[in-house]
Amino acid sequence: MLSVLEAALLTTPEPLSLAELKKLSDVPLENCFIEELLEQLMQKYASGGVELNRVATGWRFRARPEMQVYLDRLSPEKPPRYSRAVMETLAIIAYRQPVTRGDIEEIRGVGVSAQILKTLEARGWIDVIGTRDVPGKPSLFATTKQLLDDLNLRSLQELPSLEEMGNLLERDES
Amino acid sequence: MLSVLEAALLTTPEPLSLAELKKLSDVPLENCFIEELLEQLMQKYASGGVELNRVATGWRFRARPEMQVYLDRLSPEKPPRYSRAVMETLAIIAYRQPVTRGDIEEIRGVGVSAQILKTLEARGWIDVIGTRDVPGKPSLFATTKQLLDDLNLRSLQELPSLEEMGNLLERDES
Amino acid sequence: MSQVELQLFPRAFIHGEPMLEMPHDLYIPPDALELVLETFQGPLDLLLYLIRKHNLDVLDIPMAQLTQQYMSYIEIMQRNRLELAAEYLLMAAVLIEIKSRMLLPRPPKVSEESVEDPRAELMRRLLEYEQMKLAAQKLNQLPHAGRDFELVQVLIERTVEQRLPNVSVEDLRQAWLALLARAKLNTHHKVRRDELSVREQMTRVLRQLSHGKFEAFESLFDVSGGIPQLVVTFIAILELAKETLVEITQTETLGNIYVRANFTLTATE
Numbered sequence: 001m002l003s004v005l006e007a008a009l010l011t012t013p014e015p016l017s018l019a020e021l022k023k024l025s026d027v028p029l030e031n032c033f034i035e036e037l038l039e040q041l042m043q044k045y046a047s048g049g050v051e052l053n054r055v056a057t058g059w060r061f062r063a064r065p066e067m068q069v070y071l072d073r074l075s076p077e078k079p080p081r082y083s084r085a086v087m088e089t090l091a092i093i094a095y096r097q098p099v100t101r102g103d104i105e106e107i108r109g110v111g112v113s114a115q116i117l118k119t120l121e122a123r124g125w126i127d128v129i130g131t132r133d134v135p136g137k138p139s140l141f142a143t144t145k146q147l148l149d150d151l152n153l154r155s156l157q158e159l160p161s162l163e164e165m166g167n168l169l170e171r172d173e174s
Numbered sequence: 175m176l177s178v179l180e181a182a183l184l185t186t187p188e189p190l191s192l193a194e195l196k197k198l199s200d201v202p203l204e205n206c207f208i209e210e211l212l213e214q215l216m217q218k219y220a221s222g223g224v225e226l227n228r229v230a231t232g233w234r235f236r237a238r239p240e241m242q243v244y245l246d247r248l249s250p251e252k253p254p255r256y257s258r259a260v261m262e263t264l265a266i267i268a269y270r271q272p273v274t275r276g277d278i279e280e281i282r283g284v285g286v287s288a289q290i291l292k293t294l295e296a297r298g299w300i301d302v303i304g305t306r307d308v309p310g311k312p313s314l315f316a317t318t319k320q321l322l323d324d325l326n327l328r329s330l331q332e333l334p335s336l337e338e339m340g341n342l343l344e345r346d347e348s
Numbered sequence: 349m350s351q352v353e354l355q356l357f358p359r360a361f362i363h364g365e366p367m368l369e370m371p372h373d374l375y376i377p378p379d380a381l382e383l384v385l386e387t388f389q390g391p392l393d394l395l396l397y398l399i400r401k402h403n404l405d406v407l408d409i410p411m412a413q414l415t416q417q418y419m420s421y422i423e424i425m426q427r428n429r430l431e432l433a434a435e436y437l438l439m440a441a442v443l444i445e446i447k448s449r450m451l452l453p454r455p456p457k458v459s460e461e462s463v464e465d466p467r468a469e470l471m472r473r474l475l476e477y478e479q480m481k482l483a484a485q486k487l488n489q490l491p492h493a494g495r496d497f498e499l500v501q502v503l504i505e506r507t508v509e510q511r512l513p514n515v516s517v518e519d520l521r522q523a524w525l526a527l528l529a530r531a532k533l534n535t536h537h538k539v540r541r542d543e544l545s546v547r548e549q550m551t552r553v554l555r556q557l558s559h560g561k562f563e564a565f566e567s568l569f570d571v572s573g574g575i576p577q578l579v580v581t582f583i584a585i586l587e588l589a590k591e592t593l594v595e596i597t598q599t600e601t602l603g604n605i606y607v608r609a610n611f612t613l614t615a616t617e
Contacts, residue, residue, distance in 0.1 A: 002223075004223060004245075007502075008223070010502040023247050048180050049181030049182075050181055050184050061500035062497050062498065063500065067182075070199075073197050080529035087488050090487060107477055160486035165476075185501060187501050235503065236502060262526060269524065281527065303555050304557075304558055304593065330547065330548040
């Protein structure tokens with residue numbers, strides 16, 4: 001069973017949940033049994049080029065980040081680095097969700113193009129989870145589990161904490 | 175170096191040749207040194223869910239055949255995806271046609287394997303519509319009607335405009 | 349207005365000339381328009397920069413002058429990025445409003461909290477924006493799958509019949525985004541919709557000529573497609589000639605024009 005688990009996780013780039021891992025066996029398995037096997041796998045890969053991680057939607061293997069510099073030599077293809085506009089929009093959705101496009105524009109002080117939201121939706125990082133009950137019924141955006149997976153995080157709480165901002169007016173606080 | 179090799183082979187479903195594996199290191203390596211490392215890796219994976227194989231075009235990991243019956247339970251209907259190299263080649267042919275393999279390589283900044291072009295030709299999405307009148311008479315590739323049909327488009331003009339897309343990216347890699 | 353020392357901005361060039369100064373206030377010199385649009389995410393971002401980097405008191409900006417500058421700026425903006433102009437103009441209006449409120453005689457103090465600093469709302473917005481701006485930077489620094497680390501994917505040979513991958517227009521878009529991100533394609537590989545229609549016609553004409561023989565110039569046009577189509581086909585043939593993919597000949601003045609592909613298609617391909 002350990003080998004089956006290993007083969008499944010190594011052949012699937014997407015994370016596998018406990019429920020999915022259970023499907024690998026034709027006899028019902030206890031969660032704690034699978035977790036024990038996963039623990040053993042983690043031990044097995046404690047050193048070497050890849051590691052087993054737990055992320056938002058389950059378990060998956062990834063190459064250790066320090067390998068990237070070597071692997072990049074093999075294929076220089078890289079997914080895009082997003083512009084500041086895209087990243088700021090993503091940050092606002094991540095930290096203030098659920099938000100409407102209007103909310104994002106209010107915070108950024110500039111219009112947010114439909115293209116930006118489409119880019120993030122196409123990447124699977126945000127989606128519409130409803131509409132706000134005001135005139136025009138604007139869509140409410142939230143981040144997805146896919147975003148957490150791609151950032152190797154288990155939950156939104158693992159996002160970098162927001163910085164406490166100082167007062168801009170302290171000079172003439174009289 | 176063993177870890178780098180391991181990471182490279184585990185993250186690439188296609189076989190890697192000795193020449194490609196050599197690119198992973200910034201110092202020149204002897205063939206026999208790499209072969210020795212590959213031997214060690216084979217030992218490491220002598221038991222478990224996956225194995226390291228030598229095939230015609232190089233080395234690759236694959237799930238042991240006896241694992242398949244289990245793995246099929248996991249996701250019988252997950253459609254495969256083309257690699258980024260294939261998609262980028264297709265995009266270049268779609269937007270810049272007619273182009274030669276050299277043109278594609280110039281835009282991508284890396285070599286384009288014959289395999290990639292063959293994959294797209296076999297799918298009926300591109301074909302050779304002539305040759306360019308320069309030394310070597312390189313073939314000119316263009317997209318077919320079949321591609322438009324499969325993408326549910328009436329004409330190439332319905333493809334997303336690249337100008338809008340460019341605005342979403344960072345202008346400077348700093 | 350306190351004249352602020354502004355630093356060199358090494359990467360900024362306008363018309364080939366290095367731009368030495370960033371704007372002193374919310375006014376953007378016409379020449380610097382593109383630079384400012386690229387450097388700043390909007391008026392809040394520009395204002396934050398001015399306050400943080402130069403200790404600029406935003407309320408010290410001479411308002412009459414600022415307004416004048418803004419009006420001339422709007423005229424230039426009307427030609428391309430009007431929506432952004434509006435945002436910068438709105439910010440200027442907000443600043444003017446705050447300043448005018450601060451110049452009014454203060455009502456006799458009734459209690460401490462009833463007198464609200466007119467700047468408070470703007471400052472709250474600036475701080476909220478700054479917080480998000482920093483959060484975006486941190487998010488960008490987190491390792492991203494595919495960019496900073498690879499996912500493990502070992503081959504699995506399925507015994508079931510081979511399925512062909514599905515590709516959507518979105519996938520193509522993503523592929524181009526990746527290409528754009530990598531190469532400096534922005535400058536020399538811009539493809540507009542109208543150019544794509546030319547590319548489409550180039551392919552059609554080449555296919556028609558693939559037998560290698562001369563064809564009458566007129567026969568390459570599809571008359572049923574309407575005038576725009578004819579023009580696009582014409583441009584496509586010129587483009588093909590420019591890339592020396594076709595040969596255009598005319599044996600006598602005002603005689604018939606013939607076009608031939610500049611290659612013979614070998615059947616071995």
